[in-house]
Amino acid sequence: MxxxxxxxxxxxxxPAFPLLGFxxxxxxKNRLKNNQAGIIASILVSLSFLMSAxxxxxxxSSGQESATVxxxxxxxxxxxxxxxxxxxxxxxxxxxxxxxxxxxxIHIYSIGYMHGDDRVNSFFAQMxxxxxxxxxxxxxxxxxxxxxxxxxVGFCSYLLIGFWFKNPAFNYAARKAFVMNRIGDLGFILGxxxxxxxxxxxxxxxxxxxxxxxxxxxxxxxMITILLLVGAVGKSAQIPLYxxxxxxxxxxxxxxxxxxxxTMVTAGIYMIARSSILYNxxxxxxxxxxxxxxxxxxxxxxxxxxxxxxxxxxAYSTVSQLGYMFLALGLGAYSSAVFHLTTxxxxxxxxxxxxxxxxxxMGGEQDIRKMGGLRxxxxxxxxxxxxxxLAISGIPPFSGFFxxxxxxxxxxxxxxxxxxxxxxxxxxxxxxxxRLLYLVFFGSQRLSTVHPHESPRVMTxxxxxxxxxxxxxxxxxxxxxFGGDSRFGEFLNKxxxxxxxxxLGSATEIGLIVSSLILLGLVILYAYRIYVxxxxxxxxxxxxxxxxxxxIEHKFYVDEIYSAVIEKxxxxxxxxxxxxxxxxxxxxxxxxVGILTSKLGNLVRKLQQGNMSFYLFAMVAGIxxxxxxxxxx
Amino acid sequence: MKxxxxxxxxxxxxxxxxLSIALFSIGMMGVLFRRNTxxxxxxxxxxxxxxxxxxxxxxxxxxxxxxQVFVFFIMIxxxxxxxxxxxxxxxxKRNVDSVDINLLNRLxx
Numbered sequence: 200m201x202x203x204x205x206x207x208x209x210x211x212x213x214p215a216f217p218l219l220g221f222x223x224x225x226x227x228k229n230r231l232k233n234n235q236a237g238i239i240a241s242i243l244v245s246l247s248f249l250m251s252a253x254x255x256x257x258x259x260s261s262g263q264e265s266a267t268v269x270x271x272x273x274x275x276x277x278x279x280x281x282x283x284x285x286x287x288x289x290x291x292x293x294x295x296x297x298x299x300x301x302x303x304x305i306h307i308y309s310i311g312y313m314h315g316d317d318r319v320n321s322f323f324a325q326m327x328x329x330x331x332x333x334x335x336x337x338x339x340x341x342x343x344x345x346x347x348x349x350x351x352v353g354f355c356s357y358l359l360i361g362f363w364f365k366n367p368a369f370n371y372a373a374r375k376a377f378v379m380n381r382i383g384d385l386g387f388i389l390g391x392x393x394x395x396x397x398x399x400x401x402x403x404x405x406x407x408x409x410x411x412x413x414x415x416x417x418x419x420x421x422m423i424t425i426l427l428l429v430g431a432v433g434k435s436a437q438i439p440l441y442x443x444x445x446x447x448x449x450x451x452x453x454x455x456x457x458x459x460x461x462t463m464v465t466a467g468i469y470m471i472a473r474s475s476i477l478y479n480x481x482x483x484x485x486x487x488x489x490x491x492x493x494x495x496x497x498x499x500x501x502x503x504x505x506x507x508x509x510x511x512x513x514a515y516s517t518v519s520q521l522g523y524m525f526l527a528l529g530l531g532a533y534s535s536a537v538f539h540l541t542t543x544x545x546x547x548x549x550x551x552x553x554x555x556x557x558x559x560x561m562g563g564e565q566d567i568r569k570m571g572g573l574r575x576x577x578x579x580x581x582x583x584x585x586x587x588x589l590a591i592s593g594i595p596p597f598s599g600f601f602x603x604x605x606x607x608x609x610x611x612x613x614x615x616x617x618x619x620x621x622x623x624x625x626x627x628x629x630x631x632x633x634r635l636l637y638l639v640f641f642g643s644q645r646l647s648t649v650h651p652h653e654s655p656r657v658m659t660x661x662x663x664x665x666x667x668x669x670x671x672x673x674x675x676x677x678x679x680x681f682g683g684d685s686r687f688g689e690f691l692n693k694x695x696x697x698x699x700x701x702x703l704g705s706a707t708e709i710g711l712i713v714s715s716l717i718l719l720g721l722v723i724l725y726a727y728r729i730y731v732x733x734x735x736x737x738x739x740x741x742x743x744x745x746x747x748x749x750x751i752e753h754k755f756y757v758d759e760i761y762s763a764v765i766e767k768x769x770x771x772x773x774x775x776x777x778x779x780x781x782x783x784x785x786x787x788x789x790x791x792v793g794i795l796t797s798k799l800g801n802l803v804r805k806l807q808q809g810n811m812s813f814y815l816f817a818m819v820a821g822i823x824x825x826x827x828x829x830x831x832x
Numbered sequence: 833m834k835x836x837x838x839x840x841x842x843x844x845x846x847x848x849x850x851l852s853i854a855l856f857s858i859g860m861m862g863v864l865f866r867r868n869t870x871x872x873x874x875x876x877x878x879x880x881x882x883x884x885x886x887x888x889x890x891x892x893x894x895x896x897x898x899x900q901v902f903v904f905f906i907m908i909x910x911x912x913x914x915x916x917x918x919x920x921x922x923x924x925k926r927n928v929d930s931v932d933i934n935l936l937n938r939l940x941x
Contacts, residue, residue, distance in 0.1 A: 809937030815863055 206257040207266045210285050213254070213295060214334040216247040220327035228320035237310035240323040244306050244330055248299035255292045264288060264693050267340050267404070274343075278399050286340035286403055290694035293537065294337035294469055297544050301461045302330050304661035308552050309453040311658035312559060322362060326457070329355035333462050337469060341402040342391045345470065349387065349434065352463045353380045359458060360450040369449040379443035383433015390426030397423065407476045415480050424477050424484040431467030435521050438495045442758055444518055448510040452555030455510060460517050460547040465540045468524045472533040475695045485529050489613075492525025493620055498755070500627040504634075505751045507737055508565045509554045512635050516591065517547055519628060523606055526621060532609040534691040539602035541687075542672045546590040546599055549665035553584040556658055557639060560651040567638045568736050574640040576651045579659045581640050583666035588636050590669040592629040592719060595712075601673030605688075607715065608708055622715055629722045637730035638737075645736070680705050840892040848889035855882035869924065869931045873917045880910045 220243035224236040231239075258266070265288030273283040285291075306326060313319045332351025339345040354377075361373030391401060397419055398406045413420055431437075436444035447459045458464070471478060471488075478484060496519050503515035520543050527536035558565055560577055574581045590597035593604065603625060611618035644651070653659065677683020729735050750756070806817075855878055862875030884903045891899025921931055928935050 809939060811933045811936050812864065812867070819860060819864060 207254065207287050208268055209250070210254055210268050210287050210338065211270055213247050213250045213299070214331050214338065216243040216250070217327040217330035217334065219243060221324050221331060224320050224324035224327060228324060231320050234310050234314065234319075236320040236323040237306070237313065240327050241303060241306040241310060243327065244299055244303040247330070247334070248296070248303045251292065251295040251299050254287060255296060258287060258289070258292055269340075279395070281341060281343050281401060283344065284340035284402075285338040285344075287338070288694040289690050290469075290473060290537065291337050293541065293691065295334060297541055298330065298333050298337060298462050301544050301548050301665070302326075302333075302457060304664055305453050305457045305461070305548060305552065308456075308555070308658050308661040309451075311655050312453055312555055313451060318362070322359075322451070325355055325358050325362070326454075329359065329458060329463070333466070336466055340404070341400075342394060342406075343401050345473075346388065346391060349430070349466060349470075350384065352458070352466060353377065353384065353434070356380070356447065356458050356463055359454040360447045362450055362454065366449075372443075372446040372449040376443040376447050379440050380433050383430045383440055386426045386428075386433070387430025390423050390430065393419075393423050393426060403473065410476050410480065413480055416482055417480065420477055421481045421483050424474070424481040425487070427470065427474060427477075428484055428488065431471055432491065433467075434470075435464050435467030435525070436495075436518050437467075437491050437522065437525055438498060441495060441499065441518050442761065445511055445514040445754075448508070448514050452510065452551055452558060455514070456548045456551030456555070459514065460551050461544040464517065464521060465524070465544065468521070468528065468536055468540050471528050472537050472695055475533045475697070478528070479531065479696060485531060488525050488529030489617065490529075492522045492527075492529055493617065493624075494522070495519065496522030496526060496624040497620060497627070498522075500624050500631065501751060502754050503631045504627060505737070505748060506631075507568055509557065509567050509570075509635065509639065510551070510565055512567070512631060513547070513550050513554060516550075516628060516632065519624065520547065520591070523603065523621070523624070526617075527606045527609060530606075530609045530613050530617075531697055532606065533695040533697050534688040535602070535605040535609055537691055537695070538676050538687055539606060541675075542590065542598035542602040542669070545665055545672050546587040546597075546669040549583060549587040549662060549669050550591065552658070552662055552665065553580050553587065556580045556654040556662065557584075557651075559654055559658070560649075561646070562649045564646060564649065567635060569646040570639045570644070571642040572640070572644040573651055577653045579653055579662060583659075583662040584636065584640070586666040587669050588632045590672075592632055592723075593625055593715070594719065595716070596670075596673060598669050598672035598674075601676055601678070604712060604715075605676070605678065608711060611707075611711060618711070622718070625715070626718055626722050629719050630726050633723050633726040634730055637726060641731045642734050680708055837892045837895065840889060845889060845893055848886060852882045852886040852889075855879075855885070867932050867934060869921050869933050870918075872933060873914060873921070876917075877910065877914065880906060 220240045269282045269284040271283050274281040332348045336348025357373050357377040361370050363369050398409045433440045499515045499518035506512045524536045524539050590599040593600045610621045676687035859875040859878035866872050887899045887903050
């Protein structure tokens with residue numbers, strides 16, 4: 200026990216390594232040559248990963264469930280006492296391993312991908328800063344440190360989406376992401392304030408131990424959980440705040456992989472899983488989460504059907520998968536959500552890195568209609584991409600099968616209708632992923648100006664590691680149905696209080712799995728017939744005549760609706776205030792005060808003419824007036 | 833002390849007051865209307881001393897010595913003040929070869 204504590208006090212090293220990397224690459228960005236920044240950044244994040252793994256084993260061998268490491272007292276004002284502390288338990292260690300592990304692979308990949316970019320040193324500095332913030336987010340022992348990390352990752356996301364800031368569209372995308380996140384953050388911080396007023400503390404352990412005394416469905420808890428949910432909805436790109444994520448693809452592809460697929464967008468899932476005790480007390484919020492999650496999962500998947508930009512397809516797929524995680528959270532199956540988060544981090548990072556490899560080979564081309572026939576030219580990318588596609592589609596024994604099946608079976612327990620809808624979403628996912636795969640790798644090359652080639656080894660190495668994780672990651676949590684012991688779920692359940700524990704009968708579950716597998720097989724065959732046999736190439740934008748396909752092609756006009764309902768009125772209101780109120784009223788009023796003062800000064804200045812006898816006269820006159828005044832009054 | 837007080841009280845208080853007012857007014861007029869700085873300083877002394885005279889007279893009539901103590905303070909302050917004033921006058925004479933008070937408006941800015 201003593202040994203554990205002395206090891207765990209070293210946990211501050213985990214975020215310290217990326218912070219050091221940020222300082223080195225940030226301050227010496229004009230001195231570092233070629234790949235130096237990338238190598239430093241990758242080594243430091245890998246060290247951080249090793250440290251996390253060390254903590255993981257230290258925690259497991261100790262038998263302790265959690266440990267709090269207080270670095271220093273940060274804020275002490277009246278009732279408000281906030282130590283700068285890290286909470287090391289099974290949930291945070293899991294998240295640390297994902298963040299640093301996937302992060303390290305993506306850093307290594309970026310050395311190859313960003314090679315030759317002018318601002319490669321800034322890129323690695325910002326990536327390190329992101330990793331640091333994300334680690335603060337998952338390690339913090341109270342909501343305020345979580346919030347620092349939360350804002351930090353949002354800011355780094357802004358910087359990295361707008362990394363190629365010379366393109367105005369990319370800048371717009373960065374601002375959009377920032378503003379959308381801000382809407383969520385407002386809810387989040389209000390939630391934290393309400394938490395403090397309710398429990399007089401923002402520390403996880405204090406809040407959760409006090410929350411046990413509240414009864415289920417208390418309006419205060421419902422209010423807190425809804426406000427925290429607003430934050431999660433913004434960060435994890437759920438309806439109605441999801442539109443920033445597809446646009447965030449403006450950033451370099453490794454950024455999309457790390458921030459907008461594997462880690463940052465899962466912060467909302469982590470936060471809700473962390474607050475599981477509060478959410479268990481708020482059935483209303485849980486129902487909202489089920490509806491939001493399911494709606495997002497299906498809606499985003501449908502939009503993904505007709506996207507032709509390789510990264511946009513993956514972006515909508517991310518939104519959709521996050522919807523599944525929210526569904527699992529809403530069902531009270533927190534550990535299933537975190538399990539899906541983990542496998543999703545593996546296969547989605549792999550998909551994005553594969554997409555980056557393809558874009559690299561195609562000379563920057565992102566339109567899948569112009570690709571094709573890359574299977575022979577890029578074998579490593581093909582096989583790893585295939586593994587990830589099978590994983591996300593939920594084909595056994597790939598990792599996505601285990602995590603998605605877990606969520607689907609929980610949905611069936613709750614309500615068969617939920618199961619059918621969720622399965623429908625999964626089938627759509629399967630279709631658009633195979634559509635992507637067939638269009639990119641099968642058929643013949645449609646763009647003759649480029650000569651695709653396999654990416655350098657520094658890029659394929661992370662692909663291979665991630666594909667191994669995507670294939671075998673599911674074995675972490677083999678359900679009892681297949682003779683496993685749900686080890687990952689049990690591990691997490693030490694930190695999370697799940698609302699549901701009962702299991703389906705094995706006959707029902709096998710029936711569900713078999714029927715979903717048959718449907719998935721049919722969908723894959725259908726996609727194969729369309730895109731390989733018939734070699735159909737999606738029509739150009741704006742040609743489709745069918746109203747429904749037109750709707751999908753324009754992403755259900757959500758951006759346009761937001762623009763018309765919120766952005767335009769707000770813009771004209773701002774214009775009104777600027778042109779009429781600011782320029783016509785406020786500015787002149789402020790100016791007038793200054794002008795009046797200087798005019799008054801000019802008037803009084805005439806008295807100061809330097810004539811001594813006048814001063815004396817004024818003095819005597821003043822005294823006389825004063826005396827007269829006293830005598831009269 | 834006793835003899836001085838009683839000597840002062842030989843003359844009625846009204847005479848002291850009238851004399852003081854006369855001296856003060858003369859001094860004030862001098863300060864206001866003379867242009868010679870030295871004359872102004874002298875008139876200033878006159879005003880001081882009219883007040884001193886009044887203080888001494890009242891002090892004697894009230895048999896209260898603090899008024900006379902006050903007079904000593906005023907004399908010390910006046911001595912200090914005149915030292916500064918006269919040195920300014922000396923500097924004026926050296927620099928502009930004049931002691932006209934209106935020339936001081938050149939110090940304005």
